[in-house]
Each structure stands twice: as structure tokens, then as C-alpha cells.
Amino acid sequence: MSGTITVSRSDKETSISIKGRFNFEMHSQFRTAYQNEIDGSGGGKGQRFIIDLTGTEYIDSSALGMLLLLREEAGANEADIEIINARPEIRKILETANFQRLFKIT
Amino acid sequence: MKILIVDDDRINSTILNRLLTRDGHPVVTAFNGRDGVALFKSEQPDLVLMDIRMPLMDGYEAARQIKESSPNRFVPIIFLTAVTDDEGLAQCIKAGGDDFLTKPFNRVILQAKISAMERIRMLHSVLQDQKEQLERHRDGVRHELEVGQHLFSNIVRTGNLLDAPCLNHWTSPMSLFNGDLLVASYTPAGGLHIMLGDFTGHGLSAAVGALPLAELFYGLTAQGFSIGDLAEQINEKLARVMPTRMFCAACLIEVDYRQKSIMVWNGGLPDLLIADGQGRLVRTIPSNHLPLGIAPMTREDRKVEIIEMQDDYRVFLHSDGLTEATNIQGEMYGNERLLAHFGGHTPPDQLFEVILEDLKAFREDAEQTDDVSLLEVVCARAGEEPPGGSAPRSRKDIPPAHWEMAFAFSAATLKAVDPLPTIINALMNLQAPEGHRERIYTILAELFSNALDHGLLQLDTRTKKTSEGFLEYYAQREIRLAALKEGHINVRLAHTPLADGGELRVRVEDSGSGFDPVQIQSHLEGNLDHGGRGIALVRTLCTELVYHGNANIAEATYRWTSQ
Numbered sequence: 001m002s003g004t005i006t007v008s009r010s011d012k013e014t015s016i017s018i019k020g021r022f023n024f025e026m027h028s029q030f031r032t033a034y035q036n037e038i039d040g041s042g043g044g045k046g047q048r049f050i051i052d053l054t055g056t057e058y059i060d061s062s063a064l065g066m067l068l069l070l071r072e073e074a075g076a077n078e079a080d081i082e083i084i085n086a087r088p089e090i091r092k093i094l095e096t097a098n099f100q101r102l103f104k105i106t
Numbered sequence: 107m108k109i110l111i112v113d114d115d116r117i118n119s120t121i122l123n124r125l126l127t128r129d130g131h132p133v134v135t136a137f138n139g140r141d142g143v144a145l146f147k148s149e150q151p152d153l154v155l156m157d158i159r160m161p162l163m164d165g166y167e168a169a170r171q172i173k174e175s176s177p178n179r180f181v182p183i184i185f186l187t188a189v190t191d192d193e194g195l196a197q198c199i200k201a202g203g204d205d206f207l208t209k210p211f212n213r214v215i216l217q218a219k220i221s222a223m224e225r226i227r228m229l230h231s232v233l234q235d236q237k238e239q240l241e242r243h244r245d246g247v248r249h250e251l252e253v254g255q256h257l258f259s260n261i262v263r264t265g266n267l268l269d270a271p272c273l274n275h276w277t278s279p280m281s282l283f284n285g286d287l288l289v290a291s292y293t294p295a296g297g298l299h300i301m302l303g304d305f306t307g308h309g310l311s312a313a314v315g316a317l318p319l320a321e322l323f324y325g326l327t328a329q330g331f332s333i334g335d336l337a338e339q340i341n342e343k344l345a346r347v348m349p350t351r352m353f354c355a356a357c358l359i360e361v362d363y364r365q366k367s368i369m370v371w372n373g374g375l376p377d378l379l380i381a382d383g384q385g386r387l388v389r390t391i392p393s394n395h396l397p398l399g400i401a402p403m404t405r406e407d408r409k410v411e412i413i414e415m416q417d418d419y420r421v422f423l424h425s426d427g428l429t430e431a432t433n434i435q436g437e438m439y440g441n442e443r444l445l446a447h448f449g450g451h452t453p454p455d456q457l458f459e460v461i462l463e464d465l466k467a468f469r470e471d472a473e474q475t476d477d478v479s480l481l482e483v484v485c486a487r488a489g490e491e492p493p494g495g496s497a498p499r500s501r502k503d504i505p506p507a508h509w510e511m512a513f514a515f516s517a518a519t520l521k522a523v524d525p526l527p528t529i530i531n532a533l534m535n536l537q538a539p540e541g542h543r544e545r546i547y548t549i550l551a552e553l554f555s556n557a558l559d560h561g562l563l564q565l566d567t568r569t570k571k572t573s574e575g576f577l578e579y580y581a582q583r584e585i586r587l588a589a590l591k592e593g594h595i596n597v598r599l600a601h602t603p604l605a606d607g608g609e610l611r612v613r614v615e616d617s618g619s620g621f622d623p624v625q626i627q628s629h630l631e632g633n634l635d636h637g638g639r640g641i642a643l644v645r646t647l648c649t650e651l652v653y654h655g656n657a658n659i660a661e662a663t664y665r666w667t668s669q
Contacts, residue, residue, distance in 0.1 A: 024307065060476070061304070061307065061426075062306055062307050065306045065307075065350075065353065066351060068350050068351055068353065068400060072350045093426075096355075096374060096375070096426075097355065097374045097393070097397055098373070098374065098393060098394065098397075099396075102396070102400070102401070
């Protein structure tokens with residue numbers, strides 16, 4: 001069983017909220033969630049992405065890989081991505097992978 | 107569509123036969139169930155119209171036998187019945203009938219039912235074709251996977267020292283291929299390199315990344331590179347070949363029994379745990395680097411943790427599949443359950459088994475969702491050779507010859523790279539007599555690190571004698587090396603053939619201010635009681651070791667005979 005994704009967009013900000021299990025089964029859903037913004041803005045420039053993990057119960061390494069893919073497609077080092085509301089277990093997983101060096105985690 | 111009519115009522119049979127023939131269907135007829143079954147087998151019709159009450163064998167039994175005889179082909183059977191009660195009709199379906207037609211026959215309904223059955227039959231045959239195609243495909247994939255697995259295990263296992271006496275390991279892949287990769291190999295100086303890598307995902311795609319990783323690990327380890335170098339080079343390779351969304355969480359460990367040190371580089375794996383002689387947790391080393399294959403490494407990323415090794419230490423490392431293993435209730439094993447074993451109540455030599463037993467008891471029959479690995483390094487046995495000895499490596503053997511090599515390293519070079527592997531490789535590629543390599547490596551490594559640590563960096567080995575001093579020594583070394591502005595080390599190797607072997611002279615000169623040769627010898631040799639290595643060791647290996655100048659020039663002579 002995997003999770004569900006909801007997306008809300010404003011002018012320059014896309015908020016992607018993941019509920020349930022964030023794993024490899026979410027791959028195409030997650031990609032669809034941000035693809036339009038990236039294509040529409042010519043590589044995601046000036047676009048801000050918020051990954052809201054409020055309802056995320058579990059995250060696996062494939063999900064970490066999806067975050068890396070988003071980062072790459074949104075401009076790598078220029079990407080503006082913030083991961084918010086991760087519960088402690090999930091924050092621990094993000095920090096074990098030292099993702100705080102690649103993403104803003106709040 | 108070829109149709110078989112089974113009916114003992116000849117009038118009915120004739121009417122049906124005429125109707126169907128007129129619509130262009132070839133027809134065969136039988137007048138009892140037994141003949142019907144026989145005719146079905148010989149004529150292979152596409153549809154059967156079956157009466158119920160007949161002599162010799164009734165319609166129900168005939169239908170059952172027909173269905174049984176062609177399990178893979180869908181042959182619709184339509185019962186011809188005078189009964190219209192629910193139970194009678196239900197019994198037709200139960201016997202394997204697909205539909206029924208009540209007497210007297212209505213031509214339009216008969217045609218409609220036949221064409222409906224024709225559609226189902228076509229659908230069934232398409233499905234059957236697809237099923238066969240899938241099965242062929244699946245067999246093909248399975249076969250390719252088996253070939254891949256064979257290659258994979260050969261590449262990963264060749265030269266793998268997982269049977270080293272100091273290692274206990276357990277790994278449970280969730281599919282044919284293991285996304286967790288565990289490799290171990292001896293360094294030329296006799297230390298042990300161990301690496302546990304956990305690739306994103308599972309199965310084949312995860313295992314593909316394991317191949318370049320294993321090749322680099324063995325190759326670089328054999329050449330004398332440090333785990334920091336290994337991490338950097340593997341990272342670079344993986345970043346180049348793997349897609350963005352894939353990476354490898356990894357931990358590299360170097361256990362050096364003679365130096366009494368454990369070095370750890372942890373990028374993305376769970377905390378490495380060290381237990382003491384009472385089985386109590388004395389140290390955890392969390393991941394402080396990005397996993398491999400994500401971003402280019404900075405100098406900072408190469409940094410390793412150095413721990414002074416105690417003989418009774420046991421080092422534990424696991425992949426996240428262990429703490430994230432779930433039971434039937436969906437609950438995770440978790441870090442706390444794991445750490446609970448390290449309270450000092452479990453005998454240290456049983457920790458490994460106890461953890462595995464506890465995990466199995468926790469998980470029961472729950473489905474495995476990730477690769478799980480657990481590794482233990484028993485430091486007390488780190489000095490022991492594996493039962494089969496080191497894996498043989500093929501090298502060219504050149505007859506003893508005259509040759510000379512000289513290297514000069516400036517401060518800038520010494521800060522940027524460890525030149526030792528380069529020297530060693532040049533030497534090993536030219537003339538590395540079987541059975542002498544490790545000794546030659548040790549002599550070079552010791553003389554070179556003395557020139558650097560004591561000659562140029564002015565470090566005092568006496569600080570290494572206490573635990574605090576041990577760490578302080580490495581911390582100071584790093585600071586002083588980074589601050590090094592001038593100075594150089596020159597290395598000269600000269601080889602002369604002898605009647606039954608050869609003589610290698612190693613001369614290492616540094617630009618440092620040197621030491622009082624008497625003092626340096628006594629206190630460098632004092633190193634023996636701590637590290638077991640040092641100049642005293644070199645002296646036992648060499649035919650001769652002399653110091654010149656202010657002891658800033660060391661000259662060692664090593665004689666070897668062919669074995």
C-alpha cells in the first residue's frame with residue numbers, strides 16, 4: 001500500500017503534500033506533481049517547491065531518490081526546495097543521508 | 107465455427123443441424139454422451155450443444171469430461187434443456203456448462219447465443235496467447251537473471267575476504283539479487299578494508315551498481331589506497347554511471363591490527379556501533395557524509411573517523427533493512443530494540459546471534475520488504491589470516507634486474523594526495539617478488555610516514571601512547587599537514603640482481619630538521635609497544651637500516667631470494 005499526493009500551486013510556489021507511505025510506488029505520481037511547473041518555467045528556474053511531509057508515515061530510499069531527481073530537474077544547486085513537517089523518524093532518515101546539505105529541512 | 111451437437115432426440119438434432127448449417131457452421135452430431143465425448147476429442151469442435159438426459163452417459167457427465175479434457179482451450183458448452191426451474195439450470199452451469207437454451211428452439215436466440223460464445227471464445231484465445239507470451243518472457247527473464255546473478259556473484263566474491271576470522275556477517279536479500287553489498291579485502295600492509303553498501307531499491311537495478319563498486323573496492327584496496335580515497339573514487343564512478351535517483355548509502359571501515367586503529371567513513375548508513383568487552387555500547391559513529399553517487403566530494407567529505415582500537419572491541423554495522431524490518435502488525439523493529447542488546451547483559455560473543463534471533467522472533471512470518479545485512483568485526487581476531495590465506499592475484503614476474511626509480515614530492519603534493527600508493531604501484535608493477543610484497547610495502551610505508559609525520563610535521567609519536575594522545579596525534583597530523591607550506595620528501599628505490607634473487611635499497615630523505623639519531627631510534631622503536639609497527643618492525647624486516655644526516659635520511663636494504 002502506498003500513499004497519496006496532493007498538490008497546491010500558487011504563482012511561484014508548488015506545494016506537494018505526501019500522505020501515507022512515500023515509497024517507490026509513488027514514483028510516477030510524484031513526478032507528475034512537479035513536472036508541469038518545471039516544464040512550464042523552463043527547467044524550474046525561480047520556482048519554489050515545498051515538500052510537506054505532515055502525513056508521511058514512512059519514507060524509503062527510492063523516495064529519497066525521487067527527491068534527488070526533483071532537485072536535479074529543478075536546477076540542481078540552484079533548486080529552491082524546502083522539506084517541511086517531517087516527523088522525527090523521517091527526519092532521522094533524511095539526516096542519516098545528510099540531505100540537509102542538499103535541501104532546506106524545517 | 108465447428109459445432110458438436112450431442113442429443114439423442116433425432117428430430118431436435120436434425121432441426122439444429124439444419125439451422126446451423128444454413129448459417130455456415132460445420133456440424134458434427136452424436137446421439138449419446140459417451141459418443142459425444144469421443145467425437146469431441148477426434149473432431150475438436152469450437153462449441154458444443156448438449157442435451158441432458160441421454161442413454162449411456164448423461165449430458166452433465168459428458169460436459170465434465172469434455173471440460174476436463176481441454177483445460178487450456180475454452181470450448182463453450184450450451185445445454186439444451188426442457189426444464190426451466192432454477193435448480194435445473196443451476197445444475198447445468200455447475201456441471202461446466204456455459205449457457206443453456208430451452209426447448210423448443212428459437213432461431214434468433216440460438217444465433218445470439220452462438221455469437222456471444224464466439225466473442226468469449228475469441229477473447230479467451232487472445233488471453234491464452236498473451237499468457238503464453240508472458241510465460242515465455244518470464245522464463246527468458248529468469249534465465250537472464252540467473253546468468254546475471256552468476257556474473258554478479260563471481261565479480262563480487264572474487265577476492266572477497268568475508269571468511270576472515272574476525273568477521274561475522276549475515277545478509278538476507280529480498281529478491282534474487284542483493285541490493286546490500288558487503289565486501290572485504292586486505293590492504294597491502296595487512297590491515298582489513300570492509301565495506302557495506304546499500305543501493306537505492308532492490309533487485310537487479312540495485313545490483314548493477316554493485317559491479318563497478320566491487321571492482322574499485324578490490325582494486326584500490328590492493329593498491330594501498332585509504333578508505334577516504336576509496337570513498338572518493340567510488341563516489342565519482344557511481345555519480346557518473348548511475349541515474350540521479352539512485353545512490354548508495356555506504357560505510358567503509360579499515361581495521362588495522364598493528365596500528366591498533368579503526369577508521370570509519372559513514373555516508374548514509376545507520377550508526378556504526380562499537381561494543382566493549384562487557385558488551386556495552388562505547389561508541390556510535392553516525393553518518394556524517396552524503397551517500398555515494400550523489401554529488402562530487404569536497405576535502406571535508408573524505409574525512410574519516412579514527413578510533414583507537416581496544417582488543418576486546420566489537421564493531422557492529424547494519425543496513426536500514428534491519429531496523430526497518432516490520433512484523434505482521436506493521437510495527438518496525440526499530441533502533442531502540444537494537445540498542446537494548448548493548449546494555450552489558452548480553453555476553454559480547456553472543457551479541458551477533460542474539461540480535462539475529464531477536465529479529466527473526468520479532469518478524470515471524472511477515473513479508474520481507476528490504477534487503478537486511480548485519481556485520482560484526484571482532485577486533486581481537488583482526489590479526490588472523492583467513493583459512494585459505496589471501497586471494498591469489500596474478501602479477502607478472504620479471505627476472506631480477508638492475509633498475510632505479512626516484513620520486514620527489516613537494517609540500518603542495520603531500521597536502522593534496524597520499525603518494526604512497528603511487529610509489530608502491532610503480533614498484534609492484536616492475537618487480538614485486540612473490541612472498542615479499544607485504545614486507546616491502548611495510549618498509550616503504552613506515553619510512554615514508556616517518557619522514558612525513560616526524561620529519562616534516564614534527565609530530566611526537568610518544569603522544570600516541572595514551573588514548574587521548576592517540577586521537578590528538580591524528581588531529582594534530584591533519585592540522586599540520588593542512589598548514590604545511592614548504593618541505594619535500596625524496597624517495598629513491600634501487601634494485602640490484604643477486605645470484606638467487608635481488609637487493610632492494612630504499613632511501614627516504616625529508617627536508618625536516620631531523621632528530622638526534624640515537625634519540626629517534628630509541629623513541630621510534632618505543633612505538634612498538636603501542637602500535638607494534640614502526641621502525642623496530644622495519645629493522646626486523648631489513649638486512650640493514652641506517653640513518654644519515656640529522657636522521658632525516660633513512661636507508662634500508664632488503665634482500666630477497668626466489669621462492
